[in-house]
Amino acid sequence: MNYARFLTAVSAARKPSPIRILTELQQRSPPSLISLAGGAPNPNTFPFQSASIKVKNGQTVSFDEAAMKRALQYSASNGIPELLTWMKNLQKNLHNPPTASYTSENGQMDMCVTTGSQEGLCKVFEMLVNPGDNVLLDAPTYSGTLAALQPLGCNLINVPSDQHGMIPAALKEVLSRWDPSEVHKPGSTAPKVLYTIPNGGNPTGASMTTQRKKEVYELARQYDMLIIEDDPYYFLQFDKPWAPTFLSMDVDGRIIRTDSFSKILSSGLRIGFVTGPKPLVDRVVLHIQASTMHTSTFTQLMVSQLLHSWGQEGFLQHIDRVIEFYRGQRDAMISSADKWLKGLWTEWHSPSAGMFLWIKLKGIADTQQLIMQKALEKEVLLVPGGVFMINSSDPCPYVRAAFSLSTPEQIDEAFRRLSSLIKEAL
Amino acid sequence: MNYARFLTAVSAARKPSPIRILTELQQRSPPSLISLAGGAPNPNTFPFQSASIKVKNGQTVSFDEAAMKRALQYSASNGIPELLTWMKNLQKNLHNPPTASYTSENGQMDMCVTTGSQEGLCKVFEMLVNPGDNVLLDAPTYSGTLAALQPLGCNLINVPSDQHGMIPAALKEVLSRWDPSEVHKPGSTAPKVLYTIPNGGNPTGASMTTQRKKEVYELARQYDMLIIEDDPYYFLQFDKPWAPTFLSMDVDGRIIRTDSFSKILSSGLRIGFVTGPKPLVDRVVLHIQASTMHTSTFTQLMVSQLLHSWGQEGFLQHIDRYVTGCTAICALTGLTAEWHSPSAGMFLWIKLKGIADTQQLIMQKALEKEVLLVPGGVFMINSSDPCPYVRAAFSLSTPEQIDEAFRRLSSLIKEAL
Numbered sequence: 001m002n003y004a005r006f007l008t009a010v011s012a013a014r015k016p017s018p019i020r021i022l023t024e025l026q027q028r029s030p031p032s033l034i035s036l037a038g039g040a041p042n043p044n045t046f047p048f049q050s051a052s053i054k055v056k057n058g059q060t061v062s063f064d065e066a067a068m069k070r071a072l073q074y075s076a077s078n079g080i081p082e083l084l085t086w087m088k089n090l091q092k093n094l095h096n097p098p099t100a101s102y103t104s105e106n107g108q109m110d111m112c113v114t115t116g117s118q119e120g121l122c123k124v125f126e127m128l129v130n131p132g133d134n135v136l137l138d139a140p141t142y143s144g145t146l147a148a149l150q151p152l153g154c155n156l157i158n159v160p161s162d163q164h165g166m167i168p169a170a171l172k173e174v175l176s177r178w179d180p181s182e183v184h185k186p187g188s189t190a191p192k193v194l195y196t197i198p199n200g201g202n203p204t205g206a207s208m209t210t211q212r213k214k215e216v217y218e219l220a221r222q223y224d225m226l227i228i229e230d231d232p233y234y235f236l237q238f239d240k241p242w243a244p245t246f247l248s249m250d251v252d253g254r255i256i257r258t259d260s261f262s263k264i265l266s267s268g269l270r271i272g273f274v275t276g277p278k279p280l281v282d283r284v285v286l287h288i289q290a291s292t293m294h295t296s297t298f299t300q301l302m303v304s305q306l307l308h309s310w311g312q313e314g315f316l317q318h319i320d321r322v323i324e325f326y327r328g329q330r331d332a333m334i335s336s337a338d339k340w341l342k343g344l345w346t347e348w349h350s351p352s353a354g355m356f357l358w359i360k361l362k363g364i365a366d367t368q369q370l371i372m373q374k375a376l377e378k379e380v381l382l383v384p385g386g387v388f389m390i391n392s393s394d395p396c397p398y399v400r401a402a403f404s405l406s407t408p409e410q411i412d413e414a415f416r417r418l419s420s421l422i423k424e425a426l
Numbered sequence: 427m428n429y430a431r432f433l434t435a436v437s438a439a440r441k442p443s444p445i446r447i448l449t450e451l452q453q454r455s456p457p458s459l460i461s462l463a464g465g466a467p468n469p470n471t472f473p474f475q476s477a478s479i480k481v482k483n484g485q486t487v488s489f490d491e492a493a494m495k496r497a498l499q500y501s502a503s504n505g506i507p508e509l510l511t512w513m514k515n516l517q518k519n520l521h522n523p524p525t526a527s528y529t530s531e532n533g534q535m536d537m538c539v540t541t542g543s544q545e546g547l548c549k550v551f552e553m554l555v556n557p558g559d560n561v562l563l564d565a566p567t568y569s570g571t572l573a574a575l576q577p578l579g580c581n582l583i584n585v586p587s588d589q590h591g592m593i594p595a596a597l598k599e600v601l602s603r604w605d606p607s608e609v610h611k612p613g614s615t616a617p618k619v620l621y622t623i624p625n626g627g628n629p630t631g632a633s634m635t636t637q638r639k640k641e642v643y644e645l646a647r648q649y650d651m652l653i654i655e656d657d658p659y660y661f662l663q664f665d666k667p668w669a670p671t672f673l674s675m676d677v678d679g680r681i682i683r684t685d686s687f688s689k690i691l692s693s694g695l696r697i698g699f700v701t702g703p704k705p706l707v708d709r710v711v712l713h714i715q716a717s718t719m720h721t722s723t724f725t726q727l728m729v730s731q732l733l734h735s736w737g738q739e740g741f742l743q744h745i746d747r748y749v750t751g752c753t754a755i756c757a758l759t760g761l762t763a764e765w766h767s768p769s770a771g772m773f774l775w776i777k778l779k780g781i782a783d784t785q786q787l788i789m790q791k792a793l794e795k796e797v798l799l800v801p802g803g804v805f806m807i808n809s810s811d812p813c814p815y816v817r818a819a820f821s822l823s824t825p826e827q828i829d830e831a832f833r834r835l836s837s838l839i840k841e842a843l
Binding site for chain 2: 009010011013014015017018019022025026029030032033034035036037038039040041042043045046047048049050051052053054055056057061070071072073074075115116118119122123131143144147148150151152153202262263264265266267268269270286289290291292293294295296297298299302306318321322325326329355356376379380381382383387392400401402403404405406410411413414417
C-alpha cells in the first residue's frame with residue numbers, strides 16, 4: 001500500500017519530537033548516566049500520594065506511592081506499554097488480523113491509546129481529509145462524526161443503507177462515477193476514504209452482515225480506498241458469534257479501526273484505541289504528541305490493572321453481563337414499541353447491537369418540529385432524525401430512542417406519551 | 427474586537443452539537459419529563475465502584491458510588507462546572523482581568539478545561555493559523571509549540587529576545603514591515619498571532635518584565651494581533667510578587683492564555699486551562715466536542731475536590747512549598763560557559779563558548795561521558811541551524827547528581843576545545 005498518497009500536507013509534515021530520541025538514549029544507557037535532558041517535573045511535588053479504587057466484583061485497583069508517582073507523570077504518546085500489549089493480544093485473539101505479521105511498510109498492525117475513540121476518529125479525519133475531498137459514508141450516522149468531518153470542507157457522499165448496513169450494490173453505483181484505473185492519477189477526485197459504524201450503528205441500530213463487509217472491502221480494493229471501521233458497539237452485540245470485522249479480513253492494510261471502552265468500562269474516563277497500519281498510526285501518534293501528549297497515565301494504569309487482573313476471559317465475562325443488561329433493555333423497548341406504536345403508521349427494526357432504536361413516523365414529514373415543540377408538552381424527549389443526516393435541514397421522518405438509561409417502566413410510559421403525540425399529529 | 431477575522435475556515439465552520447440543545451431542554455424541564463434522547467451508556471454497567479485517593483497533607487479525596495458514577499460518565503465539553511467556577515475565581519483573584527466584566531461579543535473572559543495545556547495550545551493554533559500565515563514568536567522556544575505549529579504551514583518569524591524575554595524594540599522592527607492602517611485590508615500578510623512563554627521560558631528560563639509586556643501589548647493593539655500567553659511556569663516563579671500577566675492588562679480582549687497544572691499538581695493526569703475571550707474559547711470548545719469530547723470527568727472531579735478542600739489559600743501554600751524545593755542549582759565553576767539564572771521554571775540555558783553546534787557534542791561525546799543535556803537546536807525555528815546552547819533541567823536530579831553532571835560536562839567541553 002502506498003500510504004503517503006492518503007495524507008494531508010499537515011499530517012505529512014509532522015515530525016517526531018527530537019527530545020524523544022534523548023529519552024530513548026537514556027533508556028538504553030547504564031544507570032550511571034546522569035540526564036539533565038528530560039523536561040519532566042518532579043513527581044515528589046505532586047500532592048496525590050496513593051489511590052485505591054474498588055471494583056464491583058470485590059477486587060481493588062491500587063496505586064502505592066511508587067505507582068502513584070508513575071500515574072501522575074508524563075508517559076509515552078502512543079500509550080503505556082502494558083496496556084498496548086494487552087490490547088494487541090485482545091485484537092489478535094478476537095480478529096486475527098492478517099496485518100499482525102506484516103512489515104511496517106506493508107501496513108503492520110499497530111495500535112495507540114486515545115482520549116476516547118472520538119479523539120482517534122478526529123485525528124484520523126484530520127490526517128486524511130482535505131477540503132474538497134470526497135468522503136463516503138452511510139447516513140444517517142453518528143452526529144459526532146459529522147461534527148468532526150464537516151468543518152474540514154470535504155464533500156460527504158451518502159451511500160444508501162438499510163437495516164443490514166451499507167448496501168454494496170449502492171456503493172458500487174456511487175463509485176461507478178470513477179474509473180478504477182484512474183484513481184491514482186494526479187487530480188483524481190476519486191474518494192480515498194470510506195467511513196462506517198458496522199455494528200449497532202448510531203442512530204440506526206443497523207449491523208452489517210459479513211457478506212456485505214466482504215463486498216465493501218472488495219470495492220475498497222478496486223478503488224484503493226481506506227476504510228474507517230468505527231466500532232464502539234462491537235462489544236454490545238446481543239448474539240453470538242460476533243460478526244467478523246473489517247480488521248479480520250484486512251489483507252491489504254487498508255482498515256483503520258477505532259475501539260471504545262465508553263459503553264463497557266467508562267465513558268467519562270476517556271479511553272479508546274486506534275488499530276491500523278503502522279505508517280498511519282504513527283501519524284496519529286505524532287498529532288497526539290503535539291496536542292494531548294498522551295491519554296492520562298492514571299487512567300491507563302487504572303484500566304490496565306483491571307484488564308490484567310481479569311485476563312481476556314474475565315473481560316469477556318464482564319462484557320457478557322453488560323450485554324445481558326442492554327439486551328433486556330432492548331427487549332423492553334421493542335415490547336413497548338409493539339404495544340404503543342403498531343398501527344400508528346410507524347416502522348422500526350429491532351437492533352442486534354448497541355443502545356438505539358430508530359423509528360420512522362411515516363405520517364410525519366419532519367420530526368424536528370414535533371419533538372422540539374409538541375413533545376415537551378407531552379413530557380417525552382427523543383432525538384429528531386435530521387441531526388444525523390449529512391444535511392440536517394432536510395426533512396426527516398425518523399426519531400432515535402435510546403434504551404440505555406431509562407427503566408422498562410419509563411420506556412413504556414415514554415412510548416405511551418409518544419403514541420399520544422403521534423395520534424394528535426396525524 | 428472583530429474575532430471572526432482571526433479564525434481559519436475550519437474553525438469558523440464548527441457548529442454546536444444539536445443533541446446538546448436536547449440536553450439543555452431536559453435540564454430545564456420538570457423531573458416528570460422522560461428523555462430517551464441522551465446517547466449516554468448506563469453507568470451501572472461500569473465495573474469501578476468507588477475510589478479513595480490519599481493526599482499528602484493527610485486529606486483524602488473520595489468518590490462514593492454516586493460520585494463514582496458521575497466520575498465515570500460523560501460530562502460537558504468545556505469542563506465540569508465546579509472546577510470552572512473555582513478556576514475563574516482564581517484567575518479573577520490573581521489577574522483581575524479587565525475582560526471579566528465585558529459582554530460576550532466584546533471578549534468576556536471565559537475558560538475551558540483541556541487535556542493538558544498543550545491540547546489547548548494545539549487547538550488554539552489550529553483555530554487561528556492558516557498555511558502561509560506569519561506567526562511571531564521568540565525562539566528558542568518550547569519544542570512542543572514548534573511541533574504543533576510547523577505542520578500548519580505557517581511562516582514562523584523570530585522576534586529577538588534576551589534574558590528578559592521578547593525585546594519590544596525588536597518586535598517593533600519586525601512589525602515595521604507592515605503599515606498598521608493596512609492590516610485589515612483583504613490580502614494583508616500582517617501577522618495576526620504572537621506567541622510567547624512569559625515566565626521561566628522553555629528552554630531559556632527567561633521571564634518578561636512588566637514594562638516589556640506593556641510595550642508588546644501596545645504593539646499588538648497597533649497591529650490588531652492576538653497574543654497567546656503560554657504560562658505553564660507561572661506558578662513556578664521563585665520570587666514574590668509574581669509578575670503581572672498579559673491577561674491582567676487585557677483591555678481589548680486580545681489575550682488567549684494557557685495555564686497548566688503539569689508542574690504543580692500532576693503532568694500525567696493531563697489537565698490544563700484556556701482563558702480568553704468567549705468567542706474564541708467557544709471555538710476551542712467546539713473542537714473539543716468533536717475530538718476528546720471533554721477532559722476525563724474522573725480527573726476533573728479529583729482535582730476539583732482537592733482544590734475546593736484547599737481553597738485558594740491552600741493552593742497557594744502548596745505552590746510555595748514546591749518552589750522553595752527547587753531553587754538549588756549549579757556550580758558551573760571551570761566551565762567556559764554563559765548563563766542567566768532563571769527566576770522561574772525548571773531549566774537552565776547554557777551557552778558553551780567555543781562550541782559552534784552542541785548537537786554533535788551531545789549526541790556522540792556526551793554519552794561516552796555519561797551525561798545528557800538537550801542540544802539547543804531543537805528549540806530553534808530551524809533545527810538544523812548550528813546552536814551553541816544546551817538546556818539543563820533541574821527538576822528531577824538531586825543536587826549531587828547535578829554537580830556530578832556538570833563536572834562531566836565540564837570535562838567534555840575541555841576535551842572539545
